[in-house]
Amino acid sequence: MHIHKQNSTFNFFYQTRRLMLTIISGTNRSQSMTLKVAEHTIQIAQSMNKEAKLLDLSTFSNDFIGPEHYSADAMPTWLKDLQAELMIPATHFLFISPEYNGSIPGYLKLFIDAISVHQLKETFVDKYAGLIGVSSGRAGNLRGMDHLTSILNHVNCNVVPNHLPISGIGSIIDKDGQMQDNTKTAIEDKLKALMAY
Numbered sequence: 001m002h003i004h005k006q007n008s009t010f011n012f013f014y015q016t017r018r019l020m021l022t023i024i025s026g027t028n029r030s031q032s033m034t035l036k037v038a039e040h041t042i043q044i045a046q047s048m049n050k051e052a053k054l055l056d057l058s059t060f061s062n063d064f065i066g067p068e069h070y071s072a073d074a075m076p077t078w079l080k081d082l083q084a085e086l087m088i089p090a091t092h093f094l095f096i097s098p099e100y101n102g103s104i105p106g107y108l109k110l111f112i113d114a115i116s117v118h119q120l121k122e123t124f125v126d127k128y129a130g131l132i133g134v135s136s137g138r139a140g141n142l143r144g145m146d147h148l149t150s151i152l153n154h155v156n157c158n159v160v161p162n163h164l165p166i167s168g169i170g171s172i173i174d175k176d177g178q179m180q181d182n183t184k185t186a187i188e189d190k191l192k193a194l195m196a197y
Contacts, residue, residue, distance in 0.1 A: 019195060021045060021052040022090040026097035026108040030058045033169045034098045034134050037187075040179045041094065041132070044188050050195060055086045057107055069114035083115045088122045092194055093129040093157070097148060099141035104148050116155055124155040130194035131163040132187070140165020160197055164190045 023045070025038035038054055045052035061078055068074035087093075097104045115123055129152050133141030145163040152159050164186060166172060172183050 019051065019092065020090050021050055021092045021094060021191075021195065022055055022086050023052055023094045024055045024096065024108075025057060026095055027100075027105045028057045028060060028107040029098075029105075032058065032098065033136075033173060034096055036173050036177055037132065037134055037166065037169070037179075038096050040173075040184065041096065041187050041191070044184060045191055048188065048191060050191065053086055053090075055082070057111060060111075064114070065110065069110070070117060072118040075114070075118055079114060080118060083118065083123060087115060088119060091127060092197070093127065094132065094191070094194060095129060095148060095152075096132045096134060097141060097144055099133065099135040099137070099139070099144050102143050104141075104144045108148075109151065112151060112155070120155060124152070124157040126156065126158065128158050128160055128194060128197040130160050130190055132190065133163060133165045134169050135165075135167055136170055138167050140167040158197070160194055162190075162193065 023038050023041050025032070025035045027034050035056060035058065038056070042052055042054050061076070063076060064079070068076070069079075095108075097108055100106070131145045131148055133139075133145045135141045142163070142165050145165070149159045149163075166183060166186075173179050
């Protein structure tokens with residue numbers, strides 16, 4: 001009886017906790033295909049009645065790159081505010097990253113480094129992350145997603161299995177910004193798998 005009561009309490013907490021998803025467009029390049037994928041993903045998440053917010057690295061202030069980002073005391077106020085609004089409240093992350101030289105953009109790595117010096121536990125520890133790779137070639141940034149997995153594991157964020165590689169992105173999103181239906185379905189399946197944790 002005692003064990004059954006514990007399980008019931010856990011299940012009640014899991015079913016009633018507020019889930020929030022932050023979708024991260026992992027490049028500072030403006031008007032990128034990665035951002036277009038992120039925007040479609042937000043729409044898909046909202047159609048699934050998920051609370052989802054977008055973090056677009058291309059909107060960051062010009063003062064983002066600097067030695068002050070290795071000190072919690074010297075972090076710019078705008079970055080702390082962004083962390084408080086979009087990273088700390090999130091229970092789940094979905095990183096969408098293009099391929100840069102066989103890996104992820106340095107700007108995305110810098111972002112993770114910068115916020116990890118301030119409230120690391122509240123930001124990353126024991127949360128869940130899904131990964132989507134974007135590339136114009138055939139691999140869909142598989143290697144970059146492996147690198148990003150290692151980085152997120154280091155900050156004790158749980159990366160869920162079965163990353164989603166999106167290759168040949170130029171043929172998946174047309175000139176009007178519309179995405180192929182089968183890719184939308186794959187993203188929806190990825191969101192379902194991520195939010196099940």
